[in-house]
Amino acid sequence: MPKSRQDINELSAGQLNDYIHAVDILRARSAADPDDPAGYDFQAALHNDVFVGPCEHGSDLFLPWHRAHLHYFEKLLQGTDPPRTANVTVPYWDWIHAQPTGKFPAAFDRPGLSSPGRNLSPNHRWSDGRPGDGGPGPDLLQLPLLHRPVVGGVATA
Secondary structure, rough: OOOOOOOOHHHHHHHHHHHHHHHHHHHHHHHHHOOOOEEEEEHHHHHHHHOOOOOOOOOHHHHHHHHHHHHHHHHHHHOOOOOOOOOOOOOOOOOOEEEEOOOOHHHHHOOOOOOOOOEEEEOOEEOOEOOOOOOEEEEEOOOOOOOOOEEEEEEOO
């Protein structure tokens, strides 16, 4: 039976803890071996690094490629520490609607989803042109979640 993805703001504390736990295990695999295909860094590189992954942006394969990538990423998450992580899915961030606690979902303040230096784009620049200095400027492609719910390959509002 397919698992249902949830809005990150609607995850229970236990669900969010299990998700962070699974992501941390993938990160630990990368720390032990940066080239481990079952590690977080390798999976992120499949999507973000043109020298590693065949990520299909700008082609008619965009939706099926990302759908398959998320499917296999979720399988990695679910296999990290079963039965605890057996039902983990990648949550989405419904960025169309205002967040109850500010610009980003409150979960981003949790250890494991946010920490100094993590998720900051090295190319981030402030509106006045200054280089990023650890302030706002998350590289949303590096956050381990979806940005909108996707149903049947179509982004929904």
